[in-house]
Amino acid sequence: MSAIAVRGIRKSFGDVEVLRGVDLEVAPGSVFALLGSNGAGKTTLVRILATLLRPDAGEASVAGFDVGTQAAEVRGAISLTGQFAAVDDMLTGRENLVLVARLRHLPDAGAVADELLQRFDLAEAGGRRASTYSGGMRRRLDIAMSLIGNPPVIFLDEPTTGLDPQARLEVWQTVKALADGGTTVLLTTQYLDEAEHLADRIAILHDGRIIANGTLVELKRLLPPAKVEYVEKQPSLEDVFLAILEKEAA
Structure with a gap:
């Protein structure tokens, strides 16, 4: 059974047709990247799968539950982390986690929070207010909060x-660890390198439709054979940036 299955999903806002018959399947325990530019419809599809929007047509299921008729069951089986961290800056990292665990009515919320702080390498910062966290730490905390309740x-x-x-590399490591632990991850991104590094399968959403879907190897086969030229590889700015940080930390 697919962890996520989408068939013929359509969605319009007024006269603007955002999704025009989307089909896709995501295998359990995999990372599936939905790649597309701004306005391609990625967030709209995620909101439909998370039962926050109703489609105009089509059907979809998540964890075996129909998003239209079993919305409560879908919500119990998923977590959604948006573009901006849903972290309370006035609370410490641990307090943020304890709050979510209590809202989910989990026993021993403190133990749940401590386990996640260790898992996401935030134990030393757990007693600090989230407002003092770096961008990567805030995102890791946000993802940790979303995993409460497994x-x-x-x-x-x-x-x-x-x-x-x-910070991006820190998040990438977190996503890989999630998949290694058996969690199914649907990742929307507009960054090509992110999809290339993380995804087991990649779908390209353009103008409301999936125009390509496959593994990285399969997608590369869609291009003509590359012309081989031998050139000296120059480091990218990102390579330089990370090397300088590593040298400074040594």
Whole structure:
């Protein structure tokens, strides 16, 4: 059974048709990247799958539950992390986690928070207010909050928007760890390198339709054979940036 299955999903806002018959399937325990430019319809699709929007046509299921007729069951099986961290800056990292655990009515909320702080390498910062966290730390805390209750499916909508290169790598490591632990991740992004590094499968959403869907190897086969030329590889600015940070930390 697919962790996520979408068939013929359509959605319009007024005269603007945002989704024009989207089909896709996501295997359990995989990272599926939905790639597209701003306005392609990525967030609209995620909101439909998270039961925050109703489609005009089509059907979809998440974790085996129909998003239209079993919305409560879908919500119990998922977590959604949006483009901006849903972290309370006035609370410490641990307090943010404890709050969410209590809202989910979990026993021993403190133990749940402490386990996640360790898991996401935030134990030393757990007693500090979230307002003092770096961008990467805030995003890791946000993802940790979304995992309380162990949802089998997590939606990450543009999770690295606005982050610096080092923070992006921290989030990438977190996403890989989620998939290694059996969590199904649907990742929306407009960054090509992000999809290339993280995804088991990649779908390209353009103008409301999936125009390509496959593994990275399969998608590369759609291009003509590359012309081989031998050139000296120059480091990118990101390579330089990260190397300088590593040297400074040594």
